[in-house]
Amino acid sequence: MKDMPILERRRIEAQILKHVHEVIEARSGTEEADAVIGTAVSRSAIDQGRELASALGHTPDLQDFADIMPAWTKEDALRVEMVEATSEKLEFNIVRCRYAEMYREMGLGRIGHLLSCNRDGDFCVGYNPKMKLTRTQTIMSGASHCDFRYRLEPDADTTGNSR
Numbered sequence: 603m604k605d606m607p608i609l610e611r612r613r614i615e616a617q618i619l620k621h622v623h624e625v626i627e628a629r630s631g632t633e634e635a636d637a638v639i640g641t642a643v644s645r646s647a648i649d650q651g652r653e654l655a656s657a658l659g660h661t662p663d664l665q666d667f668a669d670i671m672p673a674w675t676k677e678d679a680l681r682v683e684m685v686e687a688t689s690e691k692l693e694f695n696i697v698r699c700r701y702a703e704m705y706r707e708m709g710l711g712r713i714g715h716l717l718s719c720n721r722d723g724d725f726c727v728g729y730n731p732k733m734k735l736t737r738t739q740t741i742m743s744g745a746s747h748c749d750f751r752y753r754l755e756p757d758a759d760t761t762g763n764s765r
Contacts, residue, residue, distance in 0.1 A: 607676045607677050608673055608674050608676065608679065609676070609677060609679040609701060609704065612701060612704070612718060613704055613708075615717070616704070616708055616710055616717055619639055620708065620709075620710055622638075623635045623636075623638075623639050623713060626638050626639075636716060639716050640716045640720060643716055643717060643720065643721060644720060644721070644724045646721075647720075647721035647722075647724035647725045647727075647728070648724050648725070648727045648728035649728060650725060650728065651724075651725040651726060651727060651728025651729030653728075654670060654729060655728065655730060661730055662729055662730045662733070663689065663730070663754060664687070664689060664690070664691070664692045664733070664752060664754055667692060667730075667752065668692055678698075678700065679699075679700045679701065680696050680698065680699055680700070681696065681697045681698035681699075682696060682697075683695045683696075683697055690753065690754055691752060691753050692750075692752040693750065693751050693752070694750050695748065695749055696741065696748040696750065697746075697747045698741075699741040699748065701714070701718045702714055702718070702740075702741045702742040705717060705742070711742075714742045715742050715743065718742065719742050719743075719748075722735055722737070722750070723735040723737075726752075730754070732754055732755040732757075733752060733753070733754055734754075734755060735751070736752075736753070737749055737750055737751065
């Protein structure tokens with residue numbers, strides 16, 4: 603499964619989570635179903651971030667993150683337009699998202715953000731909590747592109763000043 607493209611993994615996960623969502627929705631309502639799926643996927647993203655960070659053997663930086671991006675873009679799953687890549691920031695736009703296309707085709711467009719988009723910031727929690735994502739729009743929500751803006755927070759000394 604490790605060599606399986608992430609797009610394919612997400613398709614399999616979505617096939618299962620679709621049914622879980624439907625059961626929870628029938629029993630407890632849409633809001634509860636969304637909350638449960640959102641929480642479960644968030645935990646999964648954090649765990650995956652931790653696993654990848656642990657495999658590195660050091661605290662990941664933005665270059666390490668850039669180095670693993672091909673796992674998400676494999677098989678043209680995402681089309682990326684790089685804006686800026688430095689040791690302090692990694693900025694890019696996604697101009698095509700096959701994840702969003704896939705969820706819509708599966709009838710899961712309404713919860714696609716829970717299955718995929720919300721993972722992005724949560725992944726950082728496990729990977730490196732100093733890595734922060736700012737994103738103001740997504741293809742999943744109808745925008746022309748997703749604007750990913752990652753920053754690595756500076757270390758603070760004991761006086762509260764940045765180093």
